[in-house]
Amino acid sequence: MRDLMGIMKQAQAMQEKMATLQRELDTVxxxxxxxxxxxxxxxxAKGLVKGVTLDPGLMNPDEREILEDLIVAAVNDARGKAEQVAAxxxxxxxKGLPIPPGLNLF
Structure with missing residues (x-):
């Protein structure tokens, strides 16, 4: 029974740390x-887009598709970095907790 209480305390502490981490990821x-x-x-770091900056030289109406592709690529680049920071x-x-490999807590 003593082990169960210890596990419950660890779980509660982890839950509190997770809530703090989630709030922190909103600001990173x-x-x-x-x-x-x-x-x-x-x-x-949670994936909310805050801003887009475009080089003025890209504002050529004939090259709209190129600009669209560049925006998608930049968003995907930022998203990958956000996922890396969160991970x-x-x-x-x-660290140090017996969590099975592949278990995603996000």
């Missing part, structure tokens, strides 16, 4: 870019 910002920096996207923070949080 990452940037992604494409086209050699011609398009940049800023988002939170790193989660790894710090769960």
């Amino acid at each position: 910002e990452v940037s992604g870019a494409s086209g050699g920096g011609a398009v940049a996207v800023t988002m939170t 790193e923070r989660m790894s710090e949080l769960t």
Whole structure:
């Protein structure tokens, strides 16, 4: 019974740390870019896009599809970085805990 109480305390502490981490990820910002920096996207580590910056030279109506592709690429770049930051923070949080491989807590 003593072990069960210890596990319950660990679970409660982890739950509190997870809630703190989730709030923190709302404030961590990452940037992604494409086209050699011609398009940049800023988002939170939870994936909320905060801003898009475009090089004025890209504002050619005849090249709209290129610009659209660059925006998608920049968003995907930022999203990958956001996922990496979230995974790193989660790894710090769960270090030393017996969590099965492949279990995604997000």
